[in-house]
Amino acid sequence: MVPNDRRAQVQDVRSQRSGHAALTADPIGCDPSIAALIQELQGADHRQGQRVMERRVMTAAGERTFIVIRSPISPEGGMVVVCQDTTNERAISEMKNDFVSMVSHELRTPLASIKAYVEMLIDGEAQDEKTRSDFYDVIQNEANRLGRLIDNILNISRIESGVARTNMEAQTLDPILDDAIGVITPQAQEKKITIINRRSPVNYQTSIDREMLYQAVLNLLSNAIKYTEIGGKITVETSVDVVRKVVLTRIIDTGVGIPPKDVPYVFDKFYRAEANNRIAPGTGLGLALVRHIIETVHKGRVFVESQIGQGSCFGFELPTFTS
Amino acid sequence: MNEKTILVADDESHILNVVSLKLRNAGFHVLTASDGQEALDLAIQEQPHLVITDYHMPNLSGLEMCRRMRQNERTNKIPAIMLTARGYHLDPKDTAESGILRMLSKPFSPRHLLATVNEVLEGKAA
Numbered sequence: 107m108v109p110n111d112r113r114a115q116v117q118d119v120r121s122q123r124s125g126h127a128a129l130t131a132d133p134i135g136c137d138p139s140i141a142a143l144i145q146e147l148q149g150a151d152h153r154q155g156q157r158v159m160e161r162r163v164m165t166a167a168g169e170r171t172f173i174v175i176r177s178p179i180s181p182e183g184g185m186v187v188v189c190q191d192t193t194n195e196r197a198i199s200e201m202k203n204d205f206v207s208m209v210s211h212e213l214r215t216p217l218a219s220i221k222a223y224v225e226m227l228i229d230g231e232a233q234d235e236k237t238r239s240d241f242y243d244v245i246q247n248e249a250n251r252l253g254r255l256i257d258n259i260l261n262i263s264r265i266e267s268g269v270a271r272t273n274m275e276a277q278t279l280d281p282i283l284d285d286a287i288g289v290i291t292p293q294a295q296e297k298k299i300t301i302i303n304r305r306s307p308v309n310y311q312t313s314i315d316r317e318m319l320y321q322a323v324l325n326l327l328s329n330a331i332k333y334t335e336i337g338g339k340i341t342v343e344t345s346v347d348v349v350r351k352v353v354l355t356r357i358i359d360t361g362v363g364i365p366p367k368d369v370p371y372v373f374d375k376f377y378r379a380e381a382n383n384r385i386a387p388g389t390g391l392g393l394a395l396v397r398h399i400i401e402t403v404h405k406g407r408v409f410v411e412s413q414i415g416q417g418s419c420f421g422f423e424l425p426t427f428t429s
Numbered sequence: 430m431n432e433k434t435i436l437v438a439d440d441e442s443h444i445l446n447v448v449s450l451k452l453r454n455a456g457f458h459v460l461t462a463s464d465g466q467e468a469l470d471l472a473i474q475e476q477p478h479l480v481i482t483d484y485h486m487p488n489l490s491g492l493e494m495c496r497r498m499r500q501n502e503r504t505n506k507i508p509a510i511m512l513t514a515r516g517y518h519l520d521p522k523d524t525a526e527s528g529i530l531r532m533l534s535k536p537f538s539p540r541h542l543l544a545t546v547n548e549v550l551e552g553k554a555a
Contacts, residue, residue: 207515211485214514218535219443225539226447231454244443296442386440386487 139163147176147187154178160192171196205376208389212255216248223248247292254328257321258391262375265398272318272403276427278309279353282316283342286323290331297336301327304343310353311427315403322399325392326357326420332386333418334361346426352406356421364412372410373397393420400424433550434458434475438468438491439483439512444535448481448512451539452546465489469497472504479550481542484513492519495527508549512537 143163156177163170175188223241232238264270287301294301330340338360345354364372368379375394382388400406400422412418435457439445442463449459460475462468466488472480480498482491489497491511498504509528511519514535524532531545 211514214535215441218514218537219441219447221536222444222447222539226451229540231451231539233454237450248443 139165143172143174143189147174147189169193201376205389209259212389213252216252216255219248220245220252243292250289254321254324255389258325258389258395261318261321262391262395262398265395265402270403272315274313274315276311277314277316278311279314279319279344279355279424280305280309282314282320283323283344283355286320286327287342290324290327293328293331294340297331297334297338299331299334299337300339302339302341304341306344306346308346310346312353312424313404313427314424318399318403322396322422323355323357325396329392329420330357330359330361330418332388333382334359347423350423351426351428352423353426354421354423356419358417358419360417363414363416363418364410365414369410369412373408396420396422432458433479434460434477435546436460436462436468436472436475436477436480437482438462438465438480438486438494440464440486441483444483444512447539448542451543455543457546465491465494469494472498472507473501476503477507479546480507480509481546482509482511484511484515484519492523492527492529495529499526499528510542510545510549512542
């Protein structure tokens with residue numbers, strides 16, 4: 107806030123909230139571009155009444171956006187000018203817009219298939235039983251894909267806001283892996299991708315919320331298919347580390363891999379590796395949800411290793427159940 | 430029987446299959462490509478009468494593919510229809526300059542797509 111009286115004193119009454127640009131009481135001592143903005147506001151004609159404007163200022167630390175509210179307080183010319191640094195709010199709002207646009211694209215893709223195939227069936231364009239049966243499969247699989255996307259969006263917000271109800275039970279991972287592989291197989295077959303099982307013969311129980319863990323595994327498998335080229339391989343591997351008392355699951359693909367600079371961030375919400383964005387669109391939610399499910403809900407740990415052109419290995423470990 | 434050849438480019442195999450079947454049932458000869466570069470190569474080689482393309486594809490976007498078709502004398506007269514879930518992000522000037530005569534947004538109706546194809550081929554969309 108810049109209370110501005112006739113002697114042109116500027117006081118900085120900045121709040122302690124983080125991320126605000128340095129507006130100091132001494133315009134000469136602060137960033138020159140902000141000083142210039144303050145001086146310009148001091149020189150404004152007070153007879154204009156209250157004005158609200160948005161100003162973008164290029165500071166040494168980058169571009170910042172201010173909402174400037176200028177209010178005259180006395181007939182002699184004093185005025186109060188409030189400069190609110192809205193840079194972060196704007197960045198969040200842009201991120202939200204990008205997210206909405208990505209989600210709508212992701213929702214439209216399976217919906218487009220469903221609508222087109224249904225119309226073809228209605229119009230009698232599928233002329234033999236085999237084609238019709240293929241069409242029913244496409245509609246069913248795409249409806250499932252749409253359902254999974256909606257589950258991802260809902261669950262991430264539920265877990266983040268802490269309202270997710272969990273149902274933890276001691277059980278083994280294998281049936282969950284089997285179910286997820288079963289559901290994802292049509293998608294893999296479409297790209298002639300082979301799914302190989304390399305499971306540990308020893309089954310340890312872990313404390314699991316079945317529905318959530320199933321969703322996490324499905325997200326990992328569906329990503330592996332998305333980024334693996336036609337004819338590739340996906341290996342689902344489990345092992346037990348008896349020393350650390352954890353059950354490990356690895357999903358290893360022969361896909362495009364992740365650029366090293368992106369690897370540390372792939373589990374972050376909304377993060378999308380630029381190179382992979384060109385291969386397949388996505389919301390940047392799938393892996394963030396996997397991390398939440400494994401780390402927040404199951405007190406486990408996620409990990410990733412990747413080599414460009416060789417493939418990626420996404421995995422998680424869960425503590426073994428101790429009663 | 431319609432002798433005309435149409436090239437369809439989309440990285441979603443379901444869309445590629447459904448569009449191909451609709452066009453084949455209507456008597457067209459259909460070529461398919463699942464990425465932008467493959468589509469461009471096929472267009473130059475086969476010189477189809479029309480191209481139907483998605484926007485978001487690996488290697489080369491649908492828009493860039495159409496732009497490059499304009500720059501090649503073998504393909505610079507071929508009209509294009511864009512079928513995309515992101516149509517509203519594209520500048521109409523860019524699409525017009527790239528020979529894209531119609532934009533259809535996904536979800537789409539195969540029936541409507543076929544009607545649009547016929548209009549474009551009959552020169553009504555120019």
